[in-house]
Amino acid sequence: MKRVLITGAAGFLGSHLCDRFIKEDCYVIGMDNLITGRIENIEHLFKEENFHFVNHDVSNYVHVPGELDYILHFASPASPIDYLKIPIQTLKVGSLGTHNLLGLAKAKGARMLIASTSEVYGDPLVHPQTEDYWGNVNPIGPRGVYDEAKRFQEAITMAYHRFHGVETRIVRIFNTYGPRMRLNDGRVLPAFIGQALRGEDLTVFGDGSQTRSFCYVDDLIEGIYRLLKSDYVEPMNIGNPDEISIADFAEEIIKLTGTDQKVIYQPLPQDDPMQRQPNIDRAKKILSWEPQVSRQEGLKITYDYFKSLPEEELYKKEHNNFDKFIVK
Template sequence: MVKERVLITGGAGFIGSHLCDRFLREGFQVVAMDNLITGDLRNIEHLFKHPDFEFYNHDVSTFVHVPGDLKYILHFASPASPIDYLKIPIQTLKVGSLGTHNLLGLARAKRARILVASTSEVYGDPLVHPQMEEYYGNVNPIGPRGVYDEAKRFQEAMTMAYHTYHNVETRIVRIFNTYGPRMRLNDGRVLPAFIGQALRGEDLTVFGDGSQTRSFCYIDDQVEGIFRLLMSDYALPVNIGNPDEITIWEFAEEIVKLTGTSQKIICKPLPKDDPKQRRPDISKAKSLLGWEPKVSRSEGLKITYEYFKSLPQDVLYTREHKNFDKYVR
């Protein structure tokens, strides 16, 4: 029996690498594609000897060619942290526009179903709480975050256009804050930033007064939601995230308790357009997919902390940007 093939772009990234693992367990042949700007081969090196795994070092913003049949395409190629998309804004815009266009064209040519990874950032600094899929968002298109937010909003529009006018089978997942092993320790997102600071014996940096909120979904739950959405018959966007909301200050206190650090929690000015609230309405995911998160934050944080503690010292003390502390998380 010939196994079905799936293409996962951004396959060496955090979520992409976990998706590679999942589809191999499900019995698929997996083609991972990544230009390694933010991805890391260490995330998938355990798969290189797997007979059903292939890797292409390639930038999907140029063109995409994959020989042979494809059953599914999952488009996860994009910088996702503030440090990355503020450092490489043009590449971020191109992968959300040109890259998405190329992959939708490939899906049409291969008659493959394609799932594109959107984000809660399409809601911007929301005026509706919690955020439901019907909310159009409050986004500043020319602000510092606009290169990421608008790339994702365009990506959704392009995906729906291909669905409507070319009858391509499309799925759109709006991903809320996700965490777990294989996150980059110093990529500027709140959880690895806090844990990294605790491990280095630094004060934990909170932006603003810490009253802004986030909702954190463990990677296993996220991958399960993505998989179910791909296999569903629903073409409109679906939120996948954990609705267990917490303030950034409270979250910092949880990390202090988890890591046993004696360092202080300090405040710095809130960056421009930082979302004040972030919590998904997952009613659609529950009703359409039978999905809701299973892993508690305390359980997921313990696993993630053990992963970060196991990293080499050179990773722990590497700053990935000279202005690391100024960026929003």
């Protein structure tokens, strides 16, 4: 039985990864400090004898007794509302946290996969984005705490691979959606659906011409699993290349929810990328992977999930756990 450590286990993607590896008959150690993760995302796994949860911040020394075969590092704030409120923690989990886990991987002889992001490309000058594009990032802008944490994470991961011979994998994740997203985490898809469910007008930042490409979570998890099992060590884009403008996406959500809200426009936040579309030729060739779930199908599942949440979730403005973690 393979033993797997998944950090950020109570988060959106981390919890789905826990599900997948339990189904693959692995022993899963889920680690999370719950600063942005939700214990509700993994409560259903507590009855599983092959699942163990550890409440721990990986920015501090990480000890896991026994053997480890795989480490998947998904601990990090991932939405602007999170990393703009806790910038120091965001930088630490990408740097100190990654360093700690790479050391653990080296000690255990484990293969480690890190969750990088399309944000390493910044506001791209190349479209669609290929893995050999180095990016256009403002390192001192508000978003730099997330973007540069991920870029450093990639750099130290490759250094451990080259210098210490650690088996490493790097996935660059593009916009992903599905059940267990936080409704009010600031990302465009849950923001639009939350506004629609509350009967509010949908807020588009900028003129709405900026684009995003949305990948359903099941497709993403499959791509990550295949990358982990592959022999490929360079960064790899995993996402859905089906691109749509934010303005058109807002209209799509209005049609999906059957509401009659208007779209209102607000100024574009600093350094908000104008284009997001992954080139997935590498994933197609090496992993024989490409998305299978259409946006229409995935949005219906996600909307039904959000509709099923308790009403108080609709009006929760931010995650309840922030204040005790703020470092002044």
